[in-house]
Amino acid sequence: MPPFMGNAAIGRLLAECRRRDTLHHAYTFAGPDGVGKKRLALQLAKSLNCAAAPAGLDACDACVSCRKVDSGSHPDVQVIAPETKVFKIDQVRALIQEIYYLPFEGRRRVFILDDADRMNEEAANSLLKTLEEPPESSSLILITANLYALLPTIRSRTQVLKFQPIPVRELEAYLREHAGLPALQAAAAARLSGGSVGLALSLDMEAVAAMQESAFELLTVMAHPNDAALFKHLADAFPPNKSPELMLQILISILRDLVIMDFFQDRDHVMHNDRMETLKTLRASFSPPVVEYLLREVEELYRKRHLNLRLDTYIQNAILRTRALLLRRIEA
Numbered sequence: 001m002p003p004f005m006g007n008a009a010i011g012r013l014l015a016e017c018r019r020r021d022t023l024h025h026a027y028t029f030a031g032p033d034g035v036g037k038k039r040l041a042l043q044l045a046k047s048l049n050c051a052a053a054p055a056g057l058d059a060c061d062a063c064v065s066c067r068k069v070d071s072g073s074h075p076d077v078q079v080i081a082p083e084t085k086v087f088k089i090d091q092v093r094a095l096i097q098e099i100y101y102l103p104f105e106g107r108r109r110v111f112i113l114d115d116a117d118r119m120n121e122e123a124a125n126s127l128l129k130t131l132e133e134p135p136e137s138s139s140l141i142l143i144t145a146n147l148y149a150l151l152p153t154i155r156s157r158t159q160v161l162k163f164q165p166i167p168v169r170e171l172e173a174y175l176r177e178h179a180g181l182p183a184l185q186a187a188a189a190a191r192l193s194g195g196s197v198g199l200a201l202s203l204d205m206e207a208v209a210a211m212q213e214s215a216f217e218l219l220t221v222m223a224h225p226n227d228a229a230l231f232k233h234l235a236d237a238f239p240p241n242k243s244p245e246l247m248l249q250i251l252i253s254i255l256r257d258l259v260i261m262d263f264f265q266d267r268d269h270v271m272h273n274d275r276m277e278t279l280k281t282l283r284a285s286f287s288p289p290v291v292e293y294l295l296r297e298v299e300e301l302y303r304k305r306h307l308n309l310r311l312d313t314y315i316q317n318a319i320l321r322t323r324a325l326l327l328r329r330i331e332a
Contacts, residue, residue, distance in 0.1 A: 042077070248302045
């Protein structure tokens with residue numbers, strides 16, 4: 001994978017700071033999962049310790065130091081992730097103690113705190129003094145998909161770099177050219193991943209196809225006053241033992257197609273262009289206000305997917321409210 005695909009500007013910024021020796025002592029890399037935050041943090045750590053001492057973010061990838069960073073065994077480059085749902089205070093205290101040691105083998109110690117938003121207030125507060133009085137020989141990089149879950153005092157003491165989702169066309173091209181996916185699968189994976197190369201590469205496209213079929217069936221049955229069929233398709237689409245994240249993404253993609261069809265008549269702009277007849281049937285059943293209402297509801301549920309909510313209940317209620325709107329329109 002290209003190291004800074006979709007976020008090249010951040011890579012250029014860090015490379016220039018390194019050339020000028022103006023790197024900040026602490027960064028927060030914030031943005032969606034799977035867009036290259038940890039990869040860029042490791043690339044920075046590798047370049048800082050590469051035996052060839054290259055400029056910018058380059059590294060030789062061949063020296064002992066580079067190989068150790070790649071294998072996760074470099075004593076001066078540590079990736080620290082929470083051992084449980086939240087960071088234990090002992091983990092953060094151990095980091096604080098380690099960060100003041102001089103490098104063992106390289107030129108600079110780099111500590112990468114993954115899922116940093118999972119620090120509780122006690123753990124986060126214990127970092128404040130370190131951020132206010134940073135060691136000269138160490139750097140700290142916080143990685144988060146939820147910037148505002150970090151304490152304001154933490155955010156204000158680090159330089160925040162905001163990563164964006166990878167543009168669909170760029171990700172689609174990568175999946176075709178470097179991951180070897182056929183064009184249709186690459187297009188579907190790029191759109192369903194929300195700009196996350198990590199998610200795109202992890203998708204089981206056969207399972208995705210089955211879920212797409214289930215989503216179309218659910219939307220089709222919504223327009224009919226058959227409670228038993230609706231609840232059956234809801235249960236099929238959102239089984240209790242599976243995460244709803246991908247199905248929500250698929251529903252969003254279909255609903256967006258229904259919106260797009262009002263503006264574009266050609267297939268190129270429609271993601272599910274192999275299901276045009278089904279989309280036209282749905283479009284005849286769903287008025288624009290109903291489509292927009294359901295799209296807002298599903299997008300809001302997707303944004304809340306990481307919260308401790310009973311998403312199955314929220315999804316069911318959203319579908320039932322939308323169906324009531326549909327049936328009122330049909331009866332009118």
